Amino acid sequence: xxxxxxxxxxxxxxxxxxxxxxxxxxxxxxxxxxxxxxxxxxxxxxxxxxxxxxxxxxxxxxxxxxxxxxxxxxxxxxxxxxxxxxxxxxxxxxxxxxxxxxxxxxxxxxxxxxxxxxxxxxxxxxxxxxxxxxxxxxxxxxxxxxxxxxxxx
Numbered sequence: 001x002x003x004x005x006x007x008x009x010x011x012x013x014x015x016x017x018x019x020x021x022x023x024x025x026x027x028x029x030x031x032x033x034x035x036x037x038x039x040x041x042x043x044x045x046x047x048x049x050x051x052x053x054x055x056x057x058x059x060x061x062x063x064x065x066x067x068x069x070x071x072x073x074x075x076x077x078x079x080x081x082x083x084x085x086x087x088x089x090x091x092x093x094x095x096x097x098x099x100x101x102x103x104x105x106x107x108x109x110x111x112x113x114x115x116x117x118x119x120x121x122x123x124x125x126x127x128x129x130x131x132x133x134x135x136x137x138x139x140x141x142x143x144x145x146x147x148x149x150x151x152x153x
Contacts, residue, residue, distance in 0.1 A: 004114060005107035007146040008128045008136030014039045015049060017095025021057070024049060024094055034139050035125035038098045045134055047098035050125050057088055057097055104129045107136070111146055114138060 015024055015036050027036070028051060035050030091097040103117055104127045118124065118140065128136035 002111040002146050002150060003107065004105050004109040004128045004136065004138060007111065007114075007142045008107070008138050009142060010136050012037065012127075012134050012137050014134070015094045016040070017046065017093060017098070019094040021054070021092055021094065021097060025054060028054075034141070037102070037125070037127045037134055037137060038094055039134070043133070045102065045104070045127055045129065047095075047100045048102040048123075048125050048127065049094050049098040052124065053088070053097050053099060057091065102127060105138070106130060111143070111150070115143060115147075118143065 013027065013031060013033065013036050015027070015038050017038060017040065019038075024036075028034070035048055035053075037045055038047040038049055040046050088097050102125075103121055103123055105114055105117065107128055107130050109128075114126065117126065124140045126138045127134050128138060
């Protein structure tokens with residue numbers, strides 16, 4: 001059975017919250033990767049930013065559903081959600097657009113657990129953390145490669 005340590009990319013490329021979105025876009029394109037962990041000045045994991053975050057940033061703002069009663073609009077969504085979406089859309093740095101508090105796995109996490117996490121939580125980049133340090137990262141392509149190798153054996 002394969003584990004995170006067997007499929008993770010050990011040479012982890014990271015960004016900082018201060019990295020510009022333009023720099024990050026070039027990094028993702030040049031390295032042909034789907035996302036990167038975000039670390040603070042001390043190297044502590046503070047978030048993850050992916051292509052999906054950039055796509056979300058580029059889309060049009062959709063107003064939340066509302067009920068109209070006598071020209072009074074009652075929104076059926078918490079205003080903080082709308083504020084968060086606007087903040088992401090207008091963000092110019094990784095820290096403003098990233099997903100904070102990312103899901104992580106340890107090096108011993110089995111492939112099935114990683115696949116379930118990616119599927120259920122709709123995440124595509126998972127940092128591998130051991131003793132508080134990032135030791136690797138798993139992207140969707142790493143999981144697909146592992147599944148292909150597993151089926152070939």
